[in-house]
Amino acid sequence: MVAVKWQQFMESAFYHDFRRDKIAITSFVIMCIYVVACYAAPLIAPYNPYDPTIIDIMDSEIPPMWLDGGNSRFLLGTDAQGRDLFSTILYGTRISLTIGICAVLLQGVLGISLGLISGYFGGRVDSFLMRLADIQLSFSTLMVAIIFLAVFQALFGTELYERLAILMLILVIGIAEWPQYARTVRASVLAEKKKEYVDAVRVVGLRPVRIMFRHILPNTLSPILVISTVQVANAIVSEAALSFLGLGMPVSKPSLGSLINSGFEFIFSGSWWITIIPGIVLIVLVLVMNLLGDFLRDVLNPKLYKN
Amino acid sequence: MRKEDLVALRDVSFTLDKGERLGIVGESGAGKSVAAFSILNLISKPGYISGGEIRFDGKDLTRLSLQEMSEIRGNRISMIFQDPMMTLNPVLTIGTQMTEALHAHQQISKEEARQRAIDSLAEVHIPSAATRIDQYPHELSGGMRQRVVIAIALITKPPLIIADEPTTALDVTIQAEIMDLLMELCNSSGVGLILITHDLGVISQMTERAIVMYAGRIVEEGDTKDIINNARHPYTHGLMGALPQKTTPGQRLNQIKGGMPPLNEIPKGCAFNPRCPLVDDICRTTRPDYTTMGSTRVACHKALSEES
Numbered sequence: 001m002v003a004v005k006w007q008q009f010m011e012s013a014f015y016h017d018f019r020r021d022k023i024a025i026t027s028f029v030i031m032c033i034y035v036v037a038c039y040a041a042p043l044i045a046p047y048n049p050y051d052p053t054i055i056d057i058m059d060s061e062i063p064p065m066w067l068d069g070g071n072s073r074f075l076l077g078t079d080a081q082g083r084d085l086f087s088t089i090l091y092g093t094r095i096s097l098t099i100g101i102c103a104v105l106l107q108g109v110l111g112i113s114l115g116l117i118s119g120y121f122g123g124r125v126d127s128f129l130m131r132l133a134d135i136q137l138s139f140s141t142l143m144v145a146i147i148f149l150a151v152f153q154a155l156f157g158t159e160l161y162e163r164l165a166i167l168m169l170i171l172v173i174g175i176a177e178w179p180q181y182a183r184t185v186r187a188s189v190l191a192e193k194k195k196e197y198v199d200a201v202r203v204v205g206l207r208p209v210r211i212m213f214r215h216i217l218p219n220t221l222s223p224i225l226v227i228s229t230v231q232v233a234n235a236i237v238s239e240a241a242l243s244f245l246g247l248g249m250p251v252s253k254p255s256l257g258s259l260i261n262s263g264f265e266f267i268f269s270g271s272w273w274i275t276i277i278p279g280i281v282l283i284v285l286v287l288v289m290n291l292l293g294d295f296l297r298d299v300l301n302p303k304l305y306k307n
Numbered sequence: 308m309r310k311e312d313l314v315a316l317r318d319v320s321f322t323l324d325k326g327e328r329l330g331i332v333g334e335s336g337a338g339k340s341v342a343a344f345s346i347l348n349l350i351s352k353p354g355y356i357s358g359g360e361i362r363f364d365g366k367d368l369t370r371l372s373l374q375e376m377s378e379i380r381g382n383r384i385s386m387i388f389q390d391p392m393m394t395l396n397p398v399l400t401i402g403t404q405m406t407e408a409l410h411a412h413q414q415i416s417k418e419e420a421r422q423r424a425i426d427s428l429a430e431v432h433i434p435s436a437a438t439r440i441d442q443y444p445h446e447l448s449g450g451m452r453q454r455v456v457i458a459i460a461l462i463t464k465p466p467l468i469i470a471d472e473p474t475t476a477l478d479v480t481i482q483a484e485i486m487d488l489l490m491e492l493c494n495s496s497g498v499g500l501i502l503i504t505h506d507l508g509v510i511s512q513m514t515e516r517a518i519v520m521y522a523g524r525i526v527e528e529g530d531t532k533d534i535i536n537n538a539r540h541p542y543t544h545g546l547m548g549a550l551p552q553k554t555t556p557g558q559r560l561n562q563i564k565g566g567m568p569p570l571n572e573i574p575k576g577c578a579f580n581p582r583c584p585l586v587d588d589i590c591r592t593t594r595p596d597y598t599t600m601g602s603t604r605v606a607c608h609k610a611l612s613e614e615s
Contacts, residue, residue: 197395210411
């Protein structure tokens with residue numbers, strides 16, 4: 001069964017297009033390296049940045065090993081607290097990616113359900129949900145997140161916040177961006193709903209929930225896939241921005257954004273690598289995801305055939 | 308009834324006995340499909356049923372709750388649509404789409420449902436049903452797909468099937484095959500059939516009784532053979548005259564001049580009067596009532612008698 005599916009995939013137009021698109025292949029390979037490297041971080045990283053016992057403040061601000069004063073123990077140098085930057089980046093990317101993916105899953109579940117309901121039932125339900133989405137969209141994600149996270153920190157203290165930081169970031173970014181999904185899904189549902197197969201399953205006597213999730217949803221998957229890649233990139237950027245502003249991950253458990261932030265104070269004293277290297281890692285990650293999203297959009301939308 | 312509403316159907320009363328086959332004919336826009344969807348209470352918004360009743364098994368379908376209606380749809384009354392390219396969901400295997408109807412209405416295990424689906428595919432003469440069942444609609448030809456649609460309609464063994472122009476999207480040879488198949492299945496399992504079509508040839512082969520509709524109203528109803536051989540209403544007459552067989556080769560086909568009026572411009576009196584060759588003053592002012600002539604019931608001031 002798996003072999004048959006694999007065979008079908010190898011013969012599909014999707015795979016064919018993928019093999020001819022150098023940008024897509026490169027992006028996909030880089031993406032895979034990112035995912036493997038960061039989730040295998042405990043195996044790859046030479047140090048555990050979360051373990052305070054192995055951090056020596058005397059090692060702080062050592063430049064990358066190929067520069068003057070570099071130390072072969074630290075590939076990419078160390079940050080202001082003496083943590084190995086390479087290890088910290090690996091762990092940080094893991095946090096960034098986890099937050100990005102989980103936040104998008106939450107956005108997806110919320111947005112897809114509400115979009116399906118809105119498009120399928122129409123009328124007042126539709127107007128209500130879509131106006132709600134409009135209101136949500138009129139606040140920028142960052143603004144909502146900043147207000148929410150700042151209030152939470154003020155109310156419950158920094159200590160509790162630091163323990164729940166990952167969860168809070170996922171919740172805030174996930175909830176703030178659901179209208180993106182809801183709108184896309186609603187638009188596809190409106191188009192699908194008019195097709196005869198929907199009438200046909202209504203005639204079979206299926207319940208609306210089943211019709212929506214089992215019949216209409218799979219037909220709207222391609223736009224969902226496309227925005228998902230872009231949304232993961234967006235969520236990672238939002239997280240980085242929040243961390244940079246000091247509202248995201250604490251310095252003891254840094255994500256890419258908080259690493260960039262922590263190095264920012266030292267950038268003019270010459271220790272540029274603490275900020276620049278995680279910055280490049282972040283930029284490449286986001287770029288690669290957007291390129292993959294572009295590729296998916298081109299392939300899954302037959303109207304946009306590339307010559 | 309709200310003030311601005313337009314009436315899509317009026318005076319559409321008919322009965323169907325158990326296992327009887329009824330044909331509904333008329334031009335596009337006559338209200339055939341609306342009538343069919345009304346039976347299942349599936350008219351799309353903003354349309355609604357403003358009055359009248361639809362009795363099935365002694366129950367008035369217009370008064371049933373959504374829950375009770377779901378029990379009827381697909382279980383007691385099935386429907387076959389016009390275009391099999393459109394009525395099957397492109398992303399699900401035909402097996403999934405077939406067993407769904409069973410799971411929706413019966414407590415049945417997965418294996419049993421699958422077996423029923425395979426049997427049902429075999430019943431509509433699909434070769435190697437056991438492998439076909441895992442295929443997607445795009446892997447089947449148009450005729451095959453319509454067979455699958457028919458198999459889905461029959462899988463719950465409903466007492467009534469509504470077929471809304473089941474062969475219009477297929478080519479002529481496949482059309483005949485599908486019609487033979489439908490006929491065979493109706494005869495073997497005693498299923499009642501409401502066949503909606505604009506093909507009088509199909510009606511005469513398939514059905515026992517026929518209804519001719521025009522502008523949302525029944526204009527003539529009776530035994531199929533009487534309607535075909537002995538049309539009383541000038542509209543039915545026109546339809547019959549428009550059949551290619553009625554003209555000598557090389558000649559232009561006969562046609563009824565004009566077109567079906569849109570819902571908001573239905574003429575006063577008899578709706579057919581602007582196109583009727585026999586039109587008279589009374590046709591322009593008074594809507595004709597039904598008169599019974601032999602086996603047929605006809606709504607026309609000028610109903611043609613046997614001789615004409």
